[in-house]
Every structure is written in C-alpha cells, then in structure tokens.
Amino acid sequence: MMVNKPIKILLVEDNPADARWTFEVFKDSDIKNEFFVVKDGIEALHYLRHHAGYKKVPCPDIILLDLNLPRMNGFELLKEIKDDEYLKSTPVVLLISSNYPPYIKKAKKYANYCIRKPVNFDHILKILHCIDSIVLDNFHSK
Template sequence: MGKTVEILLVEDNPADARLVMEVFKDFKINNKLYHVKDGVEAMEYLQHSGEYADTSKPDLILLDLNLPRKDGREVLKEIKEDEELKCIPVVILTTSSAEDDVLKTYCNHANCYIIKPVDFDQFIKVIQSIESFWLTMVKLPS
C-alpha cells in the first residue's frame, strides 16, 4: 500500500468521534487516525507540545468548529497562519450550516466544508465519502 496516511480528528462529541473512528477502521486503507477533544489539544498535537511531543505531522485534519476551550475557527486560522502547518488539508466537519461559518472558514483556507448529517446512515456515508476522496483520489503532500 504505500505511505500510511495520518489523520487528526478534532471532535468533542464522543459519539461522533467514535463513529468516525469505526468507519475509518473498517475502511481498507493504510491510515492512522488520532483523536483530540478540543482546540487546545489540537494545537498542542500539531505543535508537538506537552503530551504530544512525540507526534508526527498529520496528512489530513478533520476539524469540528464548535469546540471547547479553543474554537475550531481559531484552530483553522492558527493552522493556516503557521508556515509548518498551512499545507495540511483541513476538512471542516461540523453541524453548523451558518453561511457566515462557511464563508469565514473558506476565507481562512479550509479545504472543504461538510455539514454533519443528523441521520446515522447518512453520517456514515459522509465519512466514507471523505475517505474515498481524501485517501484514495487526492494526492496529499508528503
């Protein structure tokens, strides 16, 4: 299979995080999925600080917007302003359908914006589509 794809999931909802992790686990792609629960942890992970000192840079970030401690909007802005991190594709995966959120995240260089479906089966299809597109079709930076 080639290089292992490393994915950072930034999600505070335990049920959504568990579902994403299960779908990725079931998919037959060589990947490693790491999960953090808020924006502060996300930035510590990405900057290799604290308990995340030995982490590697992810190839893809799945980022919720409505996070405790540090909002996903702030995390996206910090990622895209950082020379070391700005080339990592960021997929916004959120319940927010607010047009202002869509516009602001694209203005801050999000790579795509996906609204989480409420329906369980549709949520699984969305995650499978993310996998299919980002892990199969797209060439990610090394």
C-alpha cells in the same frame, strides 16, 4: 488508493460518541490509516506543535476538524494552523453542523473542504473521498 503507507489522520472532536463512530468507520475502510483524536483546539495545537505530552506524535497528513469546540473553537484553530509556516500546508476538512451561509463562507476561507458533520454513512464516504484526493494530490506534488 495508490499510497501504501498509512495516512495519518488527526480528528479534532469534543464529542466522544462522534469521535468513536468516526474512528470505527475509518477502521473499517479500505484506506490504510493511523487515527489520532484530540478533544479541543488547545489540545490540537499542542499535538500539532509537539508540545506538552505530544512530543513524539507523528505529523498528520490531514486534519478533520469540528468547528464547535471548547476552549478554542474550530475557526480559531484553523486560523492558527493556516498562519503557521510549518502547519499551513496540512490539509483540513471541516466537519460542520450548520448550513448558515456566512458560517460556511467563513469556514471555506481557510479549509480545503467543508463537509456537513457526519450524521450518516454517505457523509463519511464523502470524507473518505476527500482524504483520498487531498493526500494523493499532496504525495504527487512532493
């Protein structure tokens, strides 16, 4: 990776064990990062729009989004992100747990990438590769 500043990653994940495991993998990776976690779609919107207790948080370079979330599901959040002029350019990697084709087709309508929810280290490596590609593309296009 050629970027020297840390990549700001926002993980939207309601399962504490999945969030903790994903954080540990990124902590141990060679990608310099700042890792932030929110637990549902409503909290993610507050974070992304700097509302409530998120007034001074950094804007993420990339969002890792679980689709099965409480209060506002991942599809609803993804639509909000991509319909927002300020947020729509933020790359989103969907973490999906279903191989149901209509579900995946709907997810790909708005997301940059869809990856089967991490259940092993190979899946996390794919996410790291996607992040590397997306962020480098965004840095070079600015």
